[in-house]
Amino acid sequence: MQKSLKQKIPNYLTLSRLFLMPLSLYFFNSHFHKLAFFSYVLIAFTDFLDGRLARRWNACSQSGIVLDQICDKLVGLGFFGTLSWMGICPVWFLALLLGTTLLLTTGYLVTQLHPDHSGPQMTSFWGKWSTALQYLWIGWLLVTVIWFGKSEKLAYVLHWNQVGFIFLSVLQIWVLVNYANRWWKQAPLKWRSHLTKEPS
Numbered sequence: 001m002q003k004s005l006k007q008k009i010p011n012y013l014t015l016s017r018l019f020l021m022p023l024s025l026y027f028f029n030s031h032f033h034k035l036a037f038f039s040y041v042l043i044a045f046t047d048f049l050d051g052r053l054a055r056r057w058n059a060c061s062q063s064g065i066v067l068d069q070i071c072d073k074l075v076g077l078g079f080f081g082t083l084s085w086m087g088i089c090p091v092w093f094l095a096l097l098l099g100t101t102l103l104l105t106t107g108y109l110v111t112q113l114h115p116d117h118s119g120p121q122m123t124s125f126w127g128k129w130s131t132a133l134q135y136l137w138i139g140w141l142l143v144t145v146i147w148f149g150k151s152e153k154l155a156y157v158l159h160w161n162q163v164g165f166i167f168l169s170v171l172q173i174w175v176l177v178n179y180a181n182r183w184w185k186q187a188p189l190k191w192r193s194h195l196t197k198e199p200s
Contacts, residue, residue, distance in 0.1 A: 010054035011064050013046045017071045020046075021078050028082065033146045040142060043075060044135045069123060072131050073101050079138045088141050088158065093165045100176045107183055124182065130168070130175045137164055 020043045027036035050068065054060045080097055083089035123131070144161065148154040 006053075006057040007059045007061070010050040010057075010059050011061075011067060013050040013053070014064065014067050014071050016046050017043050017075055021075050025078060025082050028142070028145075033142070033149075037139075037142050037146060040079075040139060044139065047072065047075075047131075047135060065123075073105075076131075076134050076138070077101065079141075080134075083138070083141050086145070088145060088161075090162070090165055093169060096169050097172060100172050103176060104179060107180060124175070124178055126171070126175045126178050130171050133168060133171065137168060140164070 020039050024036050024039035024043065027033070027039060047068075050064075054064055077094075077098065080089050080094050084091055084094040141161070144154070144157055148157050
């Protein structure tokens, strides 16, 4: 396989999530639940495969890092937003996810726009776990609708699902704190001294 093509394939896989997400949500809202779940599995698989191929083919790039993070956030917000509209995902979790995403994005942009920035930051250990668990949780929520959507047990399952949402919320807040701490440690000394300098 040509080297130039190997450099592009991981990014193509990443971008495919943005096309598969509305397709999966369309199937889901049209009650083609099995098709929706199958297309979602493809989305989750591309998230695993793009990074693996990029590392194997030495095709990691700054644009790929940023693109992967953006796609992951859009997929999470898209599915959790739809599930919240259906009453499967609590509104407070969607609000927290949206808030932390905005804060993470703002912090990232601030560090990148600074003249002394060090380039796009790799996803942290906790960030990777948070994203992976969100993908698994979305899959479980889709299964919840498929298996229990018309069952009397749905209310019981949704009640216990709150435990999962609480866990993901704590993890998401920890990711935010972790990134803020990392950005602060990596910030240039003259920038940090400017931010902490007391007014005269």
